[in-house]
Amino acid sequence: MYDADDIFITVELPKSIYIRHRAMQLFCEDESTILGSSSEAIDVKETIRYMISERLSSACNVEMTGDSEMRVDVMFGHQESATEHLFLFEREKSSVKLKTFRKKGVIMTTGDSKASVLNELAACSEDEFRADTSCPPSTVSTKAEINMVTMKRASLFVGGRYLKLKRNISQTPFVIEGRRITEDSVAEIIGEPIKLITGCDSYNLVGSGREDSDVRMLGNGRPFYIECINPRIKKHSVEKIQQIQKTLLEENSSVQVYNLQIIQSKDTSIIKEGEEQKTKHYCALVWFSQLLTEEKLTELNNIGKQEMIIDQKTPIRVLHRRAPLTRPKKILSLEIKHIEGHFYRVRIESGAGTYIKEFVHGDLGRTIPSLASMTGTTADILELDVENVSLDFPPPLSTIQC
Template identity: 35%
Template sequence: MADDSVSELVINDHASTVAADAATEEMKLLGYAVQELPAHAVKDLIAHEVCVRCIFRLFNIHEGIYALLPPKTLYSIIEKATKVEDVVIEITGDTEDVKSLQSFQESEVKSSICSVCLGVLQFSYLDERDVLVGKDHAEDFAMAVAESVKEKGHEIDGFSLEVSLPTLIAENEQVIMSYMKKKYASEVWFQEKFLSEHISVKDALKLSMTHPLEKLLGVKSNISDFRIRLTFEHVDATSAENKTGKNQGNKRIKSDESNVLVKCTNGTIQSGNVSDINSPLRKVGQPCHMTLVCSRAPIFIGGRYLKFSRNVSQTRWIIDDERKGEASVEELIGGNILPMCNGDGYKFHAAGREDIDVRMLGSGRPFLVEIQNSRNVPSEVSIKEMENKINSLESNLVRVKHLKLLGSQGWSLMREGEAEKQKQYAALVWISRPITDDDLQALSSLKDLKVLQRTPVRVLHRRSPLDREKTIHWMKIEKVGGSSQYLLLHLCTQAGTYIKEFVHGDLGRTHPSIGSILGCRAEILQLDVTDVKMDTLTE
């Protein structure tokens, strides 16, 4: 055991040494990259209150270590590499400018909000309680995000990081870019470094956050159903001009040789003279509000259900605050699956539907339960537990079978099956005269009978008045012992056929019908669905 402990310590020390060496090498690369920056342009950006990370980003410095270092260290690197103070003295001949720059750098490290990223790359933000939160570097920020993710209780095997930023960031960046182009376009460094496409604030944040989050959450970032979304929104401080009623609203001014668009803190856009270094972007008084939302793409649990009661609707049925029926298939199944997935809610989808007074027997009807933002992804064992729990309900109104976790393609297959698959029924039918052998023969001989059905009267209040052609594939007739006016009708039809209307004709709205074929009145007394053939979904 002692040898194992020693080996572990050696391995850990070696890993730490390797990591330290890698960090040192990245620091060197960053130092070399910064040495090539034009000091006077860097000073210009700092004077416009552009944070150091945005400066690196705008100059296309890709060494990502700068996101992992605190601002004070980053400014130290810039000062040593570019000798900003010497440049300021050389340009202005005034040490007061140096003091001003130092004063600004100190205040920026403490509190100043970047005029471009609005604090996003400074890892400074207002949380949901409006409390100001400031982190020195990406790892601290990632730790806060990871803790919030863990608090929400999701089981995850990967994640996708999404970032949403206010449009003000892009607008302010465009102003800075226009300003730099107008002022420095003729200089060689501008052509070589500043004109090339640079990384955006959104991508810079995602790149700096991904690796620390992977370590803290213990999973990889990939194309995942689980999403971590950071939404930044900026509430502009009300300016004195806005209070006096001036410059209200958004006014876009076309740029010319001497003007660029300047986005102000009150949301207005004004012109600024690019030749005047004292006309920077208006300072924002606070960083963005940030909200973190964790969500999982819906998961689908599917199977087949059987309904044994003639007083249970398929979905929750409430009219004028009064429930119709004693329960619903939707609630009995979805209400028992949702708690085991720990989701926010569910939607129930079925391959067609039966009336409240129609039982669903035989092989059952295919269904899907769509669980929204499930925190637990059920295993095969827990799926079996769900099935047993539903089937052991005391009411015994509904049972399920073939329950399993399905991909989102299950929904497409089921919707396709609603129109294209076949369904079998058994109906107890009464006719207004004694049935004859000729009647039995006439009905049984009909194959692939085309029926035109106008939207039934009983559903006109919720369905469009359309004519639908459906197919009755076959029918079989059984006499009912002890009565000459009752028959048991077995039939196989195209999905979506109105069976009750096919029997009684619905005042001529369905033609032909059992009544019109036999030349008498026909009424359906009881109806059961005995088979729904959709093997591709759940078999």
């Protein structure tokens, strides 16, 4: 059940209706000439749409508008006249070649779309048309039937920021050749309770970037929105949406959300538009094959106080899905502190799109410079956390208690 206040009806009629409408137009023209009075063929499609609209409006107590976000598509079929339009494609001047095939014992035709029929009908001269059809069209003995009714509604968008407190959780379901690589995903942990209250067919999570499955998302969280496809329920109180984040908190979920709220479609543009402007803060646990001297640490930290441009070739680990390019990226700040032994805490602020893991280990020389090349050692990143994504999204809700 949809909670829409208004709807828009579309009607798709059998292709033969366009042939029959043309035949009736010609018949009315003939009658007008003979009788000396004017008459027109009724627009069957608009008549049927009006009849359906009136009944639905009365039965469902909704308004019929031309700009409604709720659309009902009604498709009619009529087997008896199903082939009446095919003569259009058998003409020598036809630009469309039909293909026929058998499916479950029934002969099917492709290429005779509504657009093709209307184009061929426009190109068919009156003499050709009269030669292959009767005016008025012949009567039929069966009624048209409703083959399909589909209901579609504009998407609902829910935005917020998420925290991923544990590792080995992908942002979206991670499946390779039918096998799940990670058990959980951020999209499902947040999206399933949203799907439950909206009754949507499906949902998509769009984040302002994404962290690897083995990387935590901490700090102020990552901006995201979930698009609910064809939602049945769109009218939700602020409290009902906030209850989702409260429930995740009470259940001590590995994914938390805050500032969760319904947003407008136009509000989602900042997620993509801000992709190249945002900066990110990272904290990494790094192992170096050799101990770094105090002099080297001081040198690196001094370098890290200035913006640094690095050249990154597409990392080996993503070459299967990204073009092999070299891209300049920004390291805005760098700070390294010794923990113990060969272990160091590294904090990095970078521009958008920087591959931090590759900046640390160098990716076999594909990232220049890297921490490995700057220290003259082998560097390996053991843990990585995102601590901040600097994008102002969504608007804060003062009523939310995190």
